Amino acid sequence: MSGLNSSSKRFNWKPWAAALAIAGVFAVFFWLNASLPRLAIFWIFGLALGFILQRSRFCFVSAISNSFLFRDTRLLEGILGGLFIATIGFAFIMYQISPHPTDNNIPFAAIVSPFGWHLALGGLLFGCGMMLGGGCIVGNLHRIGEGSLSAVVAFLGILLGMGALQFTWPWWWQNYIGTLSPVWLPAKIGWWGAIILTLLVITVLFVIVRRVKAKMPVVVSHHAQNTRLSTKFINISRAIFCKAWPLALGGIVLGIVNVLLFRVADRPLTVTGETMSWAQGLFTLVQLPPPAFDSVPGT
Numbered sequence: 001m002s003g004l005n006s007s008s009k010r011f012n013w014k015p016w017a018a019a020l021a022i023a024g025v026f027a028v029f030f031w032l033n034a035s036l037p038r039l040a041i042f043w044i045f046g047l048a049l050g051f052i053l054q055r056s057r058f059c060f061v062s063a064i065s066n067s068f069l070f071r072d073t074r075l076l077e078g079i080l081g082g083l084f085i086a087t088i089g090f091a092f093i094m095y096q097i098s099p100h101p102t103d104n105n106i107p108f109a110a111i112v113s114p115f116g117w118h119l120a121l122g123g124l125l126f127g128c129g130m131m132l133g134g135g136c137i138v139g140n141l142h143r144i145g146e147g148s149l150s151a152v153v154a155f156l157g158i159l160l161g162m163g164a165l166q167f168t169w170p171w172w173w174q175n176y177i178g179t180l181s182p183v184w185l186p187a188k189i190g191w192w193g194a195i196i197l198t199l200l201v202i203t204v205l206f207v208i209v210r211r212v213k214a215k216m217p218v219v220v221s222h223h224a225q226n227t228r229l230s231t232k233f234i235n236i237s238r239a240i241f242c243k244a245w246p247l248a249l250g251g252i253v254l255g256i257v258n259v260l261l262f263r264v265a266d267r268p269l270t271v272t273g274e275t276m277s278w279a280q281g282l283f284t285l286v287q288l289p290p291p292a293f294d295s296v297p298g299t
Contacts, residue, residue: 038265045261049269050142052257056250059139061130073209078251080206084199085252089259090268091195094186101186109267114180118172133157137271162279166290 133154185194
């Protein structure tokens with residue numbers, strides 16, 4: 001029986017794999033930091049943001065669809081919380097760059113797009129496509145990391161669509177988008193007006209979301225009072241690395257990390273712009289390089 005019990009015990013490879021992965025993270029960081037310190041910063045922040053997004057199951061499309069289909073607004077509340085924090089942090093950083101904002105001195109990193117009907121149409125088409133694809137770009141990226149083949153197919157479709165956009169972008173820019181003016185609130189109503197208005201809109205949306213929120217069952221868990229320190233450490237580790245994070249916590253942490261990234265690297269988290277670069281590289285690889293085109297500042 002003892003031989004049977006000993007043979008039935010399996011080697012636990014997960015802690016060793018985790019240690020190897022962490023060692024690899026630091027090895028890549030020090031290697032990049034020696035020659036490309038800015039890229040080393042993006043490496044660390046990229047890993048941190050990816051971890052937060054995956055643990056909290058962050059997806060902007062799911063936040064909207066879950067609210068309508070299942071009356072589950074937790075993810076939407078987390079996004080609004082992250083936007084609230086990011087608004088304050090970004091405004092502080094932008095104020096240092098441009099204390100006297102005008103339409104002619106919009107900081108490059110502000111990513112202020114020309115305003116027109118194309119934004120509503122593009123958002124509608126994007127939302128429909130992401131519903132069919134099972135999630136937004138961010139959601140599909142962390143699902144690819146989890147091994148989802150459907151997310152790989154959806155992301156290939158995104159790359160093809162962005163490649164098609166790059167081939168038609170010169171026409172759109174010259175005939176319509178490039179003729180529009182961007183709307184940057186600090187240049188219109190000042191920093192305080194822009195901050196107060198933005199936070200007020202976010203707060204109103206949050207109150208509305210809370211009012212229409214479906215009643216969620218409250219799960220009461222009972223923990224033993226005398227818990228060993230090792231058990232507490234294991235429970236904390238599982239809560240961080242194994243169990244899903246509270247959605248509101250994910251949004252708040254994501255907002256804080258995004259502000260820190262903007263402060264350290266002068267550029268906030270962007271997904272669409274980098275995906276555009278991947279699409280450009282993909283088409284160039286198959287000998288179909290897209291034409292040169294003007295871009296929206298900051299993308």
